[in-house]
Amino acid sequence: xxxxxxxxxxxxxxxxxxxxxxxxxxxxxxxxxxxxxxxxxxxxxxxxxxxxxxxxxxxxxxxxxxxxxxxxxxxxxxxxxxxxxxxxxxxxxxxxxxxxxxxxxxxxxxxxxxxxxxxxxxxxxxxxxxxxxxxxxxxxxxxxxxxxxxxxxxxxxxxxxxxxxxxxxxxxxxxxxxxxxxxxxxxxxxxxxxxxxxxxxxxxxxxxxxxxxxxxxxxxxxxxxxxxxxxxxxxxxxxxxxxxxxxxxxxxxxxxx
Amino acid sequence: xxxxxxxxxxxxxxxxxxxxxxxxxxxxxxxxxxxxxxxxxxxxxxxxxxxxxxxxxxxxxxxxxxxxxxxxxxxxxxxxxxxxxxxxxxxxxxxxxxxxxxxxxxxxxxxxxxxxxxxxxxxxxxxxxxxxxxxxxxxxxxxxxxxxxxxxxxxxxxxxxxxxxxxxxxxxxxxxxxxxxxxxxxxxxxxxxxxxxxxxxxxxxxxxxxxxxxxxxxxxxxxxxxxxxxxxxxxxxxxxxxxxxxxxxxxxxxxxxxxxxxxxxxxxxxxxxxxxxxxxxxxxxxxxxxxxxxxxxxxxxxxxxxxxxxxxxxxxxxxxxxxxxxxxxxxxxxxxxxxxxxxxxxxxxxxxxxxxxxxxxxxxxxxxxxxxxxxxxxxxxxxxxxxxxxxxxxxxxxxxxxxxxxxxxxxxxxxxxxxxxxxxxxxxxxxxxxxxxxxxxxxxxxxxxxxxxxxxxxxxxxxxxxxxxxxxxxxxxxxxxxxxxxx
Ligand SMILES: Nc1ncnc2c1ncn2[C@@H]1O[C@H](COP(=O)(O)OP(=O)(O)O)[C@@H](O)[C@H]1O
Ligand SMILES: [Mg+2]
Numbered sequence: 150x151x152x153x154x155x156x157x158x159x160x161x162x163x164x165x166x167x168x169x170x171x172x173x174x175x176x177x178x179x180x181x182x183x184x185x186x187x188x189x190x191x192x193x194x195x196x197x198x199x200x201x202x203x204x205x206x207x208x209x210x211x212x213x214x215x216x217x218x219x220x221x222x223x224x225x226x227x228x229x230x231x232x233x234x235x236x237x238x239x240x241x242x243x244x245x246x247x248x249x250x251x252x253x254x255x256x257x258x259x260x261x262x263x264x265x266x267x268x269x270x271x272x273x274x275x276x277x278x279x280x281x282x283x284x285x286x287x288x289x290x291x292x293x294x295x296x297x298x299x300x301x302x303x304x305x306x307x308x309x310x311x312x313x314x315x316x317x318x319x320x321x322x323x324x325x326x327x328x329x330x331x332x333x334x335x336x337x338x339x340x341x342x343x344x345x346x347x348x349x350x351x352x353x354x355x356x357x358x359x360x361x362x363x364x365x366x367x368x369x370x371x372x373x374x375x376x377x378x379x380x381x382x383x384x385x386x387x388x389x390x391x392x393x394x395x396x397x398x399x400x401x402x403x404x405x406x
Numbered sequence: 407x408x409x410x411x412x413x414x415x416x417x418x419x420x421x422x423x424x425x426x427x428x429x430x431x432x433x434x435x436x437x438x439x440x441x442x443x444x445x446x447x448x449x450x451x452x453x454x455x456x457x458x459x460x461x462x463x464x465x466x467x468x469x470x471x472x473x474x475x476x477x478x479x480x481x482x483x484x485x486x487x488x489x490x491x492x493x494x495x496x497x498x499x500x501x502x503x504x505x506x507x508x509x510x511x512x513x514x515x516x517x518x519x520x521x522x523x524x525x526x527x528x529x530x531x532x533x534x535x536x537x538x539x540x541x542x543x544x545x546x547x548x549x550x551x552x553x554x555x556x557x558x559x560x561x562x563x564x565x566x567x568x569x570x571x572x573x574x575x576x577x578x579x580x581x582x583x584x585x586x587x588x589x590x591x592x593x594x595x596x597x598x599x600x601x602x603x604x605x606x607x608x609x610x611x612x613x614x615x616x617x618x619x620x621x622x623x624x625x626x627x628x629x630x631x632x633x634x635x636x637x638x639x640x641x642x643x644x645x646x647x648x649x650x651x652x653x654x655x656x657x658x659x660x661x662x663x664x665x666x667x668x669x670x671x672x673x674x675x676x677x678x679x680x681x682x683x684x685x686x687x688x689x690x691x692x693x694x695x696x697x698x699x700x701x702x703x704x705x706x707x708x709x710x711x712x713x714x715x716x717x718x719x720x721x722x723x724x725x726x727x728x729x730x731x732x733x734x735x736x737x738x739x740x741x742x743x744x745x746x747x748x749x750x751x752x753x754x755x756x757x758x759x760x761x762x763x764x765x766x767x768x769x770x771x772x773x774x775x776x777x778x779x780x781x782x783x784x785x786x787x788x789x790x791x792x793x794x795x796x797x798x799x800x801x802x803x804x805x806x807x808x809x810x811x812x813x814x815x816x817x818x819x820x821x822x823x824x825x826x827x828x829x830x831x832x833x834x835x836x837x838x839x840x841x842x843x844x845x846x847x848x849x850x851x852x853x854x855x856x857x858x859x860x861x862x863x864x865x866x867x868x869x870x871x872x873x874x875x876x877x878x879x880x881x882x883x884x885x886x887x888x889x890x891x892x893x
Contacts, residue, residue, distance in 0.1 A: 243863030
């Protein structure tokens with residue numbers, strides 16, 4: 150059984166159809182990259198998988214480990230192992246990062262019937278991840294994302310992912326707004342998370358990130374559909390030909406079929 | 407309605423969990439307000455003559471105000487006219503024996519009521535480190551740790567007892583900070599107040615435990631008019647807490663209290679309130695307590711300090727401005743407030759800092775949360791008199807909106823007559839976003855926990871000022887007040 154099975158997914162936002170029959174299979178252990186021009190529906194896909202309520206699915210199905218993901222509430226999807234690194238991470242004033250991280254981990258542990266961690270028990274859990282993402286103590290005591298630079302916010306997303314150990318991580322443009330050093334740190338964090346029982350979907354519209362996080366598969370999303378899939382070389386082809394070229398080629402193939 | 411507001415709506419439906427009624431026989435005055443009512447109260451309380459005279463003066467003043475229709479109208483609140491003749495001004499649970507002297511003599515129903523409220527009064531179960539005065543309708547039914555406090559000279563007792571046992575102290579301080587002529591409700595309270603707490607901390611004593619009064623309105627059609635007087639003598643310290651709840655009833659009930667604080671040289675009073683009166687029916691807005699309260703402290707001595715911390719989650723209407731008169735040089739006044747107006751609740755609350763002494767400092771941190779159809783108003787005054795050389799004030803006033811049918815309003819008044827004064831004012835308004843809630847849900851937190859976390863973050867600066875146990879209580883209370891069914 151695949152970890153994630155998306156079949157013929159159609160989704161609307163405010164009455165606009167954005168996803169128009171998207172299918173994708175992702176197995177545990179794989180890293181997939183989804184590339185596509187602005188507005189093609191990449192974030193919409195991520196939000197639908199994370200079960201955001203104002204995205205209306207009109208057709209199709211999504212199975213996570215054989216379970217109906219579309220029937221889940223956002224928090225249940227999260228507890229079932231879906232993690233989304235936000236394109237624009239949200240600020241929560243007055244709540245320290247460390248408190249937030251513990252609350253999140255505990256919510257998931259509780260869901261699985263595991264003992265919740267008190268502040269002391271939690272220390273070893275996050276210390277190790279802090280090293281991985283190269284952040285210092287003050288990062289943990291500051292309010293969630295408040296006053297964080299763009300790069301710090303993205304690092305915080307990956308820190309959360311490292312801590313929550315999801316089955317399926319979806320990174321939405323995690324590379325946007327990162328300088329080369331931050332990119333390296335974030336990529337290291339993500340690569341450290343690669344594991345036979347975890348899948349990662351990297352959404353980006355630049356090839357650059359994929360030099361650091363090398364995907365097993367690359368998919369091209371245009372106008373709500375995956376128009377082409379291939380190996381990591383596809384990212385390079387895209388870089389050369391642009392989306393328009395790939396799309397034209399894909400539709401030519403479609404006509405030929 | 408957008409999805410955004412639907413999500414928020416489903417979150418802010420809470421249920422009032424303190425709405426039970428205790429079946430006790432009570433001894434009540436007939437409805438209505440006249441000199442007879444006041445004489446009756448004074449007799450019931452076995453008060454010295456000066457008290458009766460003071461009450462009568464207050465009553466005559468109130469009558470005048472009533473004739474002039476001087477009930478305050480400036481606040482940003484709406485309610486039907488109150489019929490002052492339709493209220494029971496005295497209602498006390500009938501003691502099984504005359505004047506219960508020990509807890510064994512208190513009606514077990516009442517003990518049970520306090521236990522249900524999370525405030526066990528009997529010896530074995532008492533809260534550690536907190537002395538409690540339990541006021542039930544018009545009378546104090548029990549006060550814990552009184553003897554222990556007396557050993558170090560601290561007086562902590564029902565007001566009625568103070569008037570009988572310490573008339574000189576009461577006479578000296580009663581009305582010294584909030585005179586009966588202060589305002590319409592203060593005059594009413596002075597005329598008819600029935601009980602409350604009295605605290606005196608002698609020179610050089612640091613009160614070793616939190617003192618707490620828990621006000622419970624139980625009887626129907628009654629009002630609660632209590633009066634609290636706290637005096638901190640030179641070099642003393644006391645932390646005092648106040649909590650309150652009432653049964654669910656569909657008629658509005660009036661609660662018009664007065665609190666007076668006096669801090670002498672180098673003394674500090676920390677006064678914390680968690681107000682959780684019945685807020686009225688969440689759907690219709692029917693019923694609920696009118697919480698019309700006058701609270702004021704006087705920093706009489708040099709280097710004295712008074713801090714008000716309030717978490718106002720209940721009541722149909724809150725009208726309340728705990729203030730500080732900064733008379734002693736270098737004295738400090740603080741006001742930390744969280745006010746929540748959910749459903750049909752209205753709150754018009756804030757503070758007034760009056761700088762008289764040199765180098766007096768005040769800090770105001772006010773957090774208003776509006777949800778449902780709630781209307782929340784911050785009204786604050788900072789007044790610096792000519793004498794207040796070097797006075798400083800910092801005000802921060804933040805509003806948080808949950809949903810789009812509620813409102814937040816801010817009215818800061820600043821008046822500085824001394825050019826050396828430094829006054830800073832910051833204000834912000836924000837909205838709990840669908841994106842914030844989704845972010846937290848995406849990390850595994852259920853919707854209610856997500857909202858509760860956002861609100862607690864917003865209130866953090868204020869919660870930090872509450873004594874530990876109260877802070878936890880206040881956080882829970884806010885979550886409950888905002889709790890609802892997850893759709
Ligand atoms: N909340 C929304 N309301 C209205 N339109 C939206 C909303 N979110 C996305 N869209 C529209 O859906 C399309 C796809 O957006 P998105 O999934 O964010 O694309 P991408 O992430 O690939 O850039 C765009 O045309 C965008 O304007
Ligand atoms: Mg996007």
